[in-house]
Amino acid sequence: MVDMIHPHDRFLKALLSNPATAGTLLRERLPKEVVELLSSDPPELVEGSFVDEELRAHLTDRLYRVRTVTGRTALLYVLIEHKSFPDVRIGWQLTKYMVEAWKQWEREHPEWERLPAIVPFVFYHGAAMWRIPDEFLALVDAESGWRPYLLNFRFTVLDLGRIDDRQLSHQPTLRAWLLAAKYATRDGQQIEVKELLVEALVEVPDEDFRFLMRYVVETYRSYDEPTVREIIRRVRPEEEEKMMSMFAQDMIAKGEQKGRQIGRQEGRQEGRQEGRQEEASSMLLKLMWRKFGAIPDWVTEKVRSANLELIEAWGENVLFANSMDEVFIDRH
Numbered sequence: 001m002v003d004m005i006h007p008h009d010r011f012l013k014a015l016l017s018n019p020a021t022a023g024t025l026l027r028e029r030l031p032k033e034v035v036e037l038l039s040s041d042p043p044e045l046v047e048g049s050f051v052d053e054e055l056r057a058h059l060t061d062r063l064y065r066v067r068t069v070t071g072r073t074a075l076l077y078v079l080i081e082h083k084s085f086p087d088v089r090i091g092w093q094l095t096k097y098m099v100e101a102w103k104q105w106e107r108e109h110p111e112w113e114r115l116p117a118i119v120p121f122v123f124y125h126g127a128a129m130w131r132i133p134d135e136f137l138a139l140v141d142a143e144s145g146w147r148p149y150l151l152n153f154r155f156t157v158l159d160l161g162r163i164d165d166r167q168l169s170h171q172p173t174l175r176a177w178l179l180a181a182k183y184a185t186r187d188g189q190q191i192e193v194k195e196l197l198v199e200a201l202v203e204v205p206d207e208d209f210r211f212l213m214r215y216v217v218e219t220y221r222s223y224d225e226p227t228v229r230e231i232i233r234r235v236r237p238e239e240e241e242k243m244m245s246m247f248a249q250d251m252i253a254k255g256e257q258k259g260r261q262i263g264r265q266e267g268r269q270e271g272r273q274e275g276r277q278e279e280a281s282s283m284l285l286k287l288m289w290r291k292f293g294a295i296p297d298w299v300t301e302k303v304r305s306a307n308l309e310l311i312e313a314w315g316e317n318v319l320f321a322n323s324m325d326e327v328f329i330d331r332h
Helices: 008-018 019-029 088-109 145-147 172-181 194-201 206-219 225-235 237-292 297-304 306-320
Strands: 044-045 061-069 074-081 117-124 156-159
Touching: 008 019, 008 061, 008 074, 008 172, 008 206, 019 044, 019 061, 019 074, 019 156, 019 172, 061 088, 074 237, 088 117, 156 194, 172 194, 172 206, 172 297, 194 225, 206 225, 206 237, 237 297, 237 306
Parallel strands: 074 117, 117 156
Antiparallel strands: 044 061, 061 074
């Protein structure tokens, strides 16, 4: 079965599992005060995740061990938010996961004297602009004078939506990954970015290209089969048939998912229409009862089976009709 449930989770884990790629991203986007004290060694990925099971549908995390230029060990904790709208409690999530990271450190270093520094970093590619304060104390209801005595930390937020497409990264492969991630949540802009996406994909190695195209197939709702085929043909023409065959099941699943969404939409619209029709027929019968008295069964059946447009027209007729028969006269 095709895994269409958490494509963002799989994609972002793959993006940040490569130490070189992760190192480039972090050096480009972490505060200058942090970056200038990091050694030249790539970050070392620490296996495991601290995200709660129920939140993994929209949160992914990665923990890295790094060395500073002074020889200290530090941890860089990346929390990736891939909902369309950011969670206002992100500071609380970071707090819990950073504590778990320290607890893991304690288990591995039972004789520790000082804990390693943890620098939190939030990666966000949702469609809505990130407007959440970048410090933990924004979540705490406390007197302002207490701030020096309360736990607080700031975190860096990378909101892809705020960055120009061509400035996402100076490294071509990373720029292609970030571009794909940025527009995966922006259905209305996916067609517009197609040319830039093709341009970016030309720069990536074959393995990255296959992975990125699978992600595009899974998440770009505006891209149908001809669009996907066109992109592959323009970037790797020799791969077209092989990749389209490989994506066939994904495309079918995507089509079925879209069909279900359309069906649900149509169902809701139909339900609302039926609700309005039932309400209007009840109101018409009530008006007729007040004006003419007891309602014969044939009138009730006629009103209940009519469409909304007819019921509304008959409602206007009630004002001028002298009998029930006259209510149903076509006056147009």
